[in-house]
Amino acid sequence: MSVSSSKKKNPRGRRGMSGASETSTRICDHEGCDEPGKFRAPKAPDVLDDYFWFCQKHVREYNAKWSFFDGTTEAELNAQMSKDKVWERSTKPLGDPEQRAWARLGIEDPHQVLGKNATQNPGKGQQAGRRLPPTERRAIEILEAKDTWTKPEVRKAYKALIKVLHPDMNGGDRSQEEQLQLVVWAWDQIKGSRNFKD
Numbered sequence: 001m002s003v004s005s006s007k008k009k010n011p012r013g014r015r016g017m018s019g020a021s022e023t024s025t026r027i028c029d030h031e032g033c034d035e036p037g038k039f040r041a042p043k044a045p046d047v048l049d050d051y052f053w054f055c056q057k058h059v060r061e062y063n064a065k066w067s068f069f070d071g072t073t074e075a076e077l078n079a080q081m082s083k084d085k086v087w088e089r090s091t092k093p094l095g096d097p098e099q100r101a102w103a104r105l106g107i108e109d110p111h112q113v114l115g116k117n118a119t120q121n122p123g124k125g126q127q128a129g130r131r132l133p134p135t136e137r138r139a140i141e142i143l144e145a146k147d148t149w150t151k152p153e154v155r156k157a158y159k160a161l162i163k164v165l166h167p168d169m170n171g172g173d174r175s176q177e178e179q180l181q182l183v184v185w186a187w188d189q190i191k192g193s194r195n196f197k198d
């Protein structure tokens with residue numbers, strides 16, 4: 001017994017590219033037609049489990065008249081086309097994390113930083129000022145100066161503290177001598193530093 005002869009005797013029949021079955025026992029569902037229904041067509045666009053069975057002639061008529069978008073408005077059609085672009089899966093907008101960071105500061109466009117919003121949030125780098133060695137940072141704190149100042153400005157702050165703390169200015173009171181020594185030490189650190197402009 002050969003395989004080809006058993007295929008010829010197979011009662012299930014063969015299906016062509018159209019999905020038609022040669023041994024279909026159904027009759028065409030079109031009124032007045034007695035031919036076997038070889039082709040199935042869905043009864044409604046949203047119900048795909050229920051089908052009409054048509055002969056070749058009537059399935060062509062049905063397909064020519066049938067439209068999935070029959071009765072939809074142009075707006076609904078455009079909405080469906082937009083959904084179809086992403087296979088009807090809603091997507092989240094890909095936001096730029098940097099843009100979200102700017103938005104938290106009330107800046108929609110990063111170029112606004114160059115305008116009035118430039119100093120709204122100076123950031124960690126500007127709060128800490130320039131990078132200074134720990135000894136110079138401590139000296140600035142002792143002199144109650146800012147690290148953005150120049151040497152002459154720091155010197156003015158130093159002189160003002162000397163006038164307040166020196167015993168000659170306080171009627172011989174030596175209770176603030178330790179603080180005075182700290183101020184003198186701090187000025188020595190800044191005086192020899194290259195981090196401050198002359």
